Amino acid sequence: MHIRVENLTHIYNQGTPLERTALHEVNLEIEAGERIGLVGPTGSGKSTLVQHLAGLLQPTTGRVLLAGTPIHSKGATARSLRLQVGLAFQYPEDQIFEQSVFREVAFGPRNLGLDETEVKARVHWALEMVGLDPARIGPRMPFTLSGGERRRVALASILAMRPRVLILDEPTAGQDPQGRRALWEKVGQWQQETGMTLIIVSHALEELARLVERVIALRAGRVVADGPTREVLSDARLLRDIGLDVPEPVALLQALRQAGKDVRTDRLLPAEAAAEIASAWGLRRAGA
Amino acid sequence: MKAIPIGMYVPGDSILHRLDPRVKMGVTLVLMTIPFAIHSPWSYLTLSAFIATLVLLAGVPPRTLWRTLRTVFGIAFLMFFLYLFTTPGEPLLAVGPIALTWQGVLAAGGQIYRLCLLVITASLLTFTTSPMQLTHGLEAMLSPLERVRLPVRELAMVLTIALRFVPTLQEEIDKLAKAQRARGADFTGGPLRRARNLVPIFVPIFVSAFRRADELATAMDARGFRSTPHRTRMRRLHLGYRDLLAMLIVLGLVLTLIGLG
Structure with missing residues (x-):
């Protein structure tokens, strides 16, 4: 689904002493099926922007178009469009409220007005997508699950709505390294299987580099960079400028370059960097 | 907000x-x-x-x-x-x-x-x-x-803590309402329907409020909080x-x- 953001400005608490501009004249164009990473320091407007993409906020000025229709307009069309955008806030497990995992995941599909057979099919599908066994975990009480399992239930409850745009705000925050890796892999699979547009807010640049093809960087409510992942995430000056850590492989390659070695610095992943270094030294890596 | x-x-x-x-x-x-x-x-x-x-x-x-x-x-x-x-x-x-x-x-x-x-x-x-x-x-x-x-001291403490958490809870309710709205929850309609529709907000709010209270109590305990001895004030x-x-x-x-x- 095509997304278009036009001159979007959002001011919180306008006209009070607490006034704060979170987004300033943001313009974006996102094609169906794109995989996008959204980066920027805390308070740069990432969360506000993704809430706008899901139609949860009223813009101060400007608008968001979903498949050509303004997402904030009243009426059934706009509502059904909004429901095609799935948004997982940070720590989505905090929103769990039902007595069983099944009912929790079924909440969204039921709100869509689907019949019970379809609801059941979707719950099963969604739980399988997040790597949980529907038969075993479906009847359980969410509060008896582990933190990692609850996170996956919450994500399943969004997937079960079959969104055409999926927005994840720091999906792996507070998870252990294994859980993080597993979750990142899953996210990639969901996108491949459904072809949905994927928008991920994250500080984990290396994981983003593996998953997304385009990165949008925000600072103080403005888009300061928007381009292919390799380009944006290897721009050390830009990253430092907006207060993000330069990926370690990039930092290493830059140090080598400054020391006079002829290496490319736009290698974001350790394996890529290793290959680059090996070829600069005229070595061939074992097994490569 | x-x-x-x-x-x-x-x-x-x-x-x-x-x-x-x-x-x-x-x-x-x-x-x-x-x-x-x-x-x-x-x-x-x-x-x-x-x-x-x-x-x-x-x-x-x-x-x-x-x-x-x-x-x-x-x-x-x-x-x-x-x-x-x-x-x-x-x-x-x-x-x-x-x-x-x-x-x-x-x-x-x-x-x-x-x-x-x-x-x-x-x-x-x-x-x-x-x-x-x-x-x-x-x-x-x-x-x-x-x-x-x-x-009196304890009551004042309780009141201070309660007031301190009002904005926090407001923010949390706001966030939960949005999260559930993104899942198709509808907060319009008659009073009875609206009350039922608030369940997806209030269950998580209670859960987190109790968790917060627990954590705060532990934190106060860990720093040796007792209400009996007279405490001096930063601003008298x-x-x-x-x-x-x-x-x-x-x-x-x-x-x-x-x-x-």
């Missing part, structure tokens, strides 16, 4: 902001009793002028004041009609058993006016006194009750010349009003 919630603190540096909270609470009580003790139009005029001056001194934005007054519109409306039709006297207009009397019009108008004065006076206190100062003042004013073993209350002046002015006002009747 909504703009400044109704009746809440408006940070500022006016003379009213700088008064001792105990003085402000005492004065507010006095000012809120006066409308029930005076009768003559001159008294009302004097009191209104006095309160209007306070509003100007406090520098409260008129819009904020208006929003506060709006919250009592419902009660005011009800009161107006009750007084209008139940006050006995010379009928101006009569439809069957229901009579509109001249006395009724006066009484209804007077009640509304009193209500407005009360609301403005009370909100002047909350506009110019931070919740922290309010509890501090309350604790100081209630401290004599410690003699009869009322746990002391009466200054401003406070004495304020009390004198209010005393003057009260005497004048007694004179006017």
